[in-house]
Amino acid sequence: MNTSEFDSKEFRPALGQFPTGVTVITTVDEKGESVGVTASSFNSVSMDPPLILWSVDKKAYSASIFESASNFVVSVLSRDQVSISNRFAGRGEDKFDGLDLPVGIGGCPLLEKCAAQFECEAWSVYEGGDHLIIVGKVIKYSHDQSKLPLVFSQGSYAVSMQHPESIKRNKVSAKPNDFLADYLPFLLHLAFTGSGAELYPQFMERYQVTPEEWRIFTLLESRGSSNLSDIADMLMQPTVFLASVTEKMTDKGYLKVEPTAVLTLTEKGLEMSQKLFALAKAHEKMTIASLSDSQCKELKSSLKSICGIK
The missing domain is CATH 2.30.110.10 (Electron Transport, Fmn-binding Protein; Chain A)
Structure with missing residues (x-):
């Protein structure tokens, strides 16, 4: 080359x-x-x-x-x-x-x-x-x-987990009274891995946005602005690797760096974040299509309690 x-x-x-x-x-x-x-x-x-x-x-x-x-x-x-x-x-x-x-x-x-x-x-x-x-x-x-x-992996800390394909096999073979069929951590893991496997490729295919960039969009859109070290702490990512992601987002016109090293979404970045959120919401709607509105609210409320989110 x-x-x-x-x-x-x-x-x-x-x-x-x-x-x-x-x-x-x-x-x-x-x-x-x-x-x-x-x-x-x-x-x-x-x-x-x-x-x-x-x-x-x-x-x-x-x-x-x-x-x-x-x-x-x-x-x-x-x-x-x-x-x-x-x-x-x-x-x-x-x-x-x-x-x-x-x-x-x-x-x-x-x-x-x-x-x-x-x-x-x-x-x-x-x-x-x-x-x-x-x-x-x-x-x-x-x-x-x-x-x-x-x-x-992909610029971020991760943990090793069972592959979704093996989980699918367990899901198919599980009977109503099986331990895994009624074990909450397993069910949460199954839902999380399946959801990410479907959503993240859509970000890339439609908007060329990586999972690492998506996480930064979500943080800055809600917080308005933040410095790199704070973002690294919130995302649990090494600053040195996160810097390369934010540099790339700046090159794309999504971020601007203030003189105080604070990162803020540009107008183009805010427009992109809204497109990503719309796509994420559409995916969420499809994922929970089998639930009623009251079931969905109860599920989110319960998960927030587990996670300590008020």
Whole structure:
């Protein structure tokens, strides 16, 4: 491909179509100070010997530290550790402030309550364009199958769930007295996954709006304006990834950035949000067509109570 035609803004969301887990890599520098970064580039390499790899941006402050480190630890985060991911994805602050962590091989700090953890000896470091590819030999590992792993997909945090197709099969086979047929979390999950699978493709087909952009439209339309960090907190998305989404929306003419870094929907953005809301409402009407008005109101009221929405 001709590099002059390579659209780097589109490259990141293209990569985001491949869901990954979320990890934090920790080590210690030559002074014994703890160092850590969030990374989604973790992968397995070999079973014999047991090798894993991850990559770090060469421009990162910690790149040279990890390049020369003799040991490091890969902590696979659980679904409840979004705040840990955001903490170690940041820059400039003391990421270990307030954390009292045990240490593993080589004195590397060990994050707790993770889905899995791999303590490694450095094996090799390879050039990888603007990143360093770091390979480690696993010396010790642990995992907790009671914890669901944190997932990153399409620029947003997610959790692994049963595929809708397998749920449909369960739905077909379920009898009226089956446990799942009367289990609320299962029914909510079935309704949620089915609804999103139908609605999100319509946003793309009609208006070329992604699920991440849709979430920003809904927030800004109701709030009027907000800064990027507040939006990231509300959407539980890393600021660095959300910035690329808002930049793209700005290029499309949907957002404007105030001098104070506050984001606001433009007139074009407000028009688009109304189109999206109309489409969402039409989809909602079709979804609840089998319910009466009173049943629909009661359902929404009950769900709001469960979610703590007043």
